[in-house]
Amino acid sequence: MAEGLQPQVGQSLLFLTDEQLRKGIEAMFFAYRGFTADPDRILAQKGYGRAHHRAIHFIHRSPGTTVNNLLSILGVTKQSLNRVLRTLIEDGLVESTVGTRDKRERHLHLTAEGATLERALSDAQRDRMRAAYRAAGPAAVAGFRQVLEAMMDEETRHHYEAMKDKTE
Amino acid sequence: MAEGLQPQVGQSLLFLTDEQLRKGIEAMFFAYRGFTADPDRILAQKGYGRAHHRAIHFIHRSPGTTVNNLLSILGVTKQSLNRVLRTLIEDGLVESTVGTRDKRERHLHLTAEGATLERALSDAQRDRMRAAYRAAGPAAVAGFRQVLEAMMDEETRHHYEAMKDKTE
DNA sequence: TTGGAATGTCAACAAAGCTGACGTATTGTG
DNA sequence: CACAATACGTCAGCTTTGTTGACATTCCAA
Incomplete structure (x- = not known):
């Protein structure tokens, strides 16, 4: 909408045409599907979804993180996160311990079983990422x-x- | 898991470490949220979701496309797409015409109103894309x-x- | 011409997001 | 100390968007 109106400065702005941007948008859409495809298959077998993956990923990433911190990273409501965390805790993949300094907080850790699933998920996702990186x-x-x-x-x-x- | 085992060839494979891959994975996750944020706001006002956006985008992209074709692009079931298409047709944003050669097929087009929404959505998404492209x-x-x-x-x-x- | 394949629609269910309200334990403050 | 704020959990109910199953219509080929 805007690009057609401005004169192109040499060829340096050719990458900003609407057509180029549209391709970028579609690339993003299609690539994201590939990005999630492999973990999704593993999760489906275990009866989990992407929401569980995200929780597991960031708990692994920041062991001992609080519920509130996880909430702000994931950008969802606590009710939504709670549903996921509850099943992960019930299934013995995540451990929730009362905070020592502030007893209102719960610190989250992966159990051994949780770490095993995390490994399987991130291996699958990294494999694809690695192949893409190597190719590019x-x-x-x-x-x-x-x-x-x-x-x-x-x-x-x-x-x-x-x-x-x-x-x- | 695999990278640590191989000797690094000079520095040329440093970009393939697990740590680099993990950053790429998180970048993908966070960026995708930004990527969809602007259209999501517009859609929410109108009572639509991301699925409507995707349908509108690809109908605009390939006017006259059939339901089946759209299905294979979007990678969802026909029942799922149908629900979205039905509301778009009821609301007068999309027109569905029976195929002339094969009467089983429906050819999909945006109406003027549909094209207006498409414009608003893709303008918003392109604006962010353009800013990112320009910065990079x-x-x-x-x-x-x-x-x-x-x-x-x-x-x-x-x-x-x-x-x-x-x-x- | 008739049976199978393809296309699309209706119904019912599940995952995962949301809002709103409320309870409880703990912390910090006036 | 009393009380407000914070952190967390939970219940109820709604929405979006995915799924499977059943079914109607249309086309094509044996």
């Missing part, structure tokens, strides 16, 4: 990350940045 | 697309490729 090469990967980061909401980017340097 | 630059965008394409399922990539060159 390091320079493309850097660009990939740059664009994704620029696409995030301001607040979301803070969560992302905060976790970025944890283990490097 | 043309080289990063090329890499972004490369990695996304490599991440798609084989069959999905065919859909993507088929639509790629339609208007260029």
Whole structure:
């Protein structure tokens, strides 16, 4: 809508045409399906869904995290998260312990069984990611990350940045 | 799980470490939320959801497409798509016409009102995309697309490729 | 011409999001 | 201390969007 109105400065803005943007949008849609396909298959066997995967991922990522913290990372309501956490705790994949400093808080950890599932899920997802990275090469990967980061909401980017340097 | 076992060839495989892959996975998760946030707000006002957006997008993209074709692009069941299409048709955003050659088929088009909503949705989504592209630059965008394409399922990539060159 | 394949519709159910209300335990503050 | 705020859990009820199963219509080929 806007691009057609401005003169192109050399060829440097060709990547910003509506057509290029539309392709990017569709690429994002189709790629995200591939991105979730492998874990989805594993989850379906166990009777879980993507919501369980997300909880498991971020508990693994930040062991001992509180419910509230998880809530703000996932961007869902506590009722919604609670439904998922309850089943994971009942099934013995997640452990919830009362906080020592603040007893209102619950600290979340994966049990051995939970860690096993986490491993299976992230192995599957990483395998595809690795294949894509390898096919595209390091320079493309850097660009990939740059664009994704620029696409995030301001607040979301803070969560992302905060976790970025944890283990490097 | 696998990376630690192989010797790194110079520094060229550093981008394939589990840690790098994990960051890519989280970037994908967080970015996708941003990617859908703007259209979601518009849709919520009108009482629609993401499924309506996807239908509208691809009908706009391929006017006259059949239900079956749309089905294979979207990767959902016909019953699920049908519910969405029915409301869009009832609300006068989409027109369904019986096929002339094969009367079993329905050909789908956007009405003027449907095209207006499509415009609003894709403007919003493109605005964010454009900002991200502009911030990252043309080289990063090329890499972004490369990695996304490599991440798609084989069959999905065919859909993507088929639509790629339609208007260029 | 008739039976099977393809296309699309209706019904009922499940996962996972949401809002709103409320209970309980704990913490912090005036 | 009294009381407000915080953290968490839960119940009820609704919405979106996916699923399977059953069925009507249409086409095509034996």
